[in-house]
Amino acid sequence: MMRKESLDFLQTLVNTPSPSGQERRGQRVWLNYVQAYAEETFSDAYGNCVAVLNKGGSPRLMLAAHADEIAMSVNYIDDQGFIYVRKVGGVDAAITRAQRVVIHTRQGPVKGVVGNVAPHLTKNDGERKLPKIEDLFIDIGVRKRKEAEALVRIGDPITLADEFEILRGDIAVARAFDNRIGTWAVAETLRLLAPEKKRLKAEVCAVSNIMEEVGLFGARQIAYSLKPDAALVVDVTHATDYPTVSKQQHGDIKLGAGPALTHGCCNHAAMVERLEEVAKKHKIPLQHEAISATSGTDTDVIFWTRGGIPSALISLPNRYMHSPVEVVSLKDLQYIPQLMAAFALSLKAGEQFKIKIN
Incomplete structure (x- = not known):
């Protein structure tokens, strides 16, 4: 132990x-x-x-x-307030979809999720392609760019929300x-x-x-x-x-x-x-x-x-x-x-x- x-x-x-x-x-x-x-x-x-x-x-x-x-950073905010990212290190875009994230701002942490289109809406699109980092977008629960810009700014770092746990015995996950x-x-x-x-x-x-x-x-x-x-x-x-x-x-x-x-x-x-x-x-x-x-x-x-x-x-x-x-x-x-x-x-x-x- x-x-x-x-x-x-x-x-x-x-x-x-x-x-x-x-x-x-x-x-x-x-x-x-x-x-x-x-x-x-x-x-x-x-x-x-x-x-x-x-x-x-x-x-x-x-x-x-x-x-x-490894992490991401805020790269662009669109008119609806969705946040697009750059990768910082070896981020795998394919497994970053549908993850909870934290954006680390000067005012404190802002929670968000990496958006993922439901399979029901893509079933007629043929075989799904692996996403690139520029395809990922983060939803922080706002409706427009101005609301997002009041919370985050370009360059703010982003990490996944997953934390340390003991899986079983001496095996741990983080x-x-x-x-x-x-x-x-x-x-x-x-x-x-x-x-x-x-x-x-x-x-x-x-x-x-x-x-x-x-x-x-x-x-x-x-x-x-x-x-x-x-x-x-x-x-x-x-x-x-x-x-x-x-x-x-x-x-x-x-x-x-x-x-x-x-x-x-x-x-x-x-x-x-x-x-x-x-x-x-x-x-x-x-x-x-x-x-x-x-x-x-x-x-x-x-x-x-x-x-x-x-x-x-x-x-x-x-x-x-x-x-x-x-x-x-x-x-x-x-x-x-x-x-x-x-x-x-x-x-x-x-x-x-x-x-x-x-």
């Missing part, structure tokens, strides 16, 4: 809207939690947040995860586990390390970075500023243990079988090897996945910053990614801060990771 305070933190973090470029509210929740375990916390110009433990230690280890979720599970995990790592500070040689910088879903931007900023000697990145990966998903194409990743360790490209071989050693020592189950060119995560930009930061990606299996019903195992999730804390404690004073050339 997850510690109650940690579960409450996860639930609050997931339920707090944090669209790309508008992460402030979620970042405040994160900072409020980590400050109890850090010697120093701060944020930068764009809202990347950092919590530091054992300041002045060496090497400097960055634990990074992105705070933002709209935005991608990637609040990561920011939760780096915060929990700091909590686990705080009582072990006397044993800790490394300086640990837990990072909740912004705007991953729209271009990995926050990770580029904060990795450049912090100049870490090594980085562990936490994100979600696709669980492939449900119908219609090709394991031959996407690998064999299961819910409940532990976090996944990524091999290839941006993942530094010596760091991956150390993670495997630490996991074996602490009896933490690992799954494995391979990438070819890129991982699709912040690891892709952190590893080449400032001439190369040794990096490794740890991922939580996630069913139905980028949907209102992302499903994860909390048991899998708890292993991730345990693994990262053990990795941090394994570091020797001044240790650097290098590929040995024979």
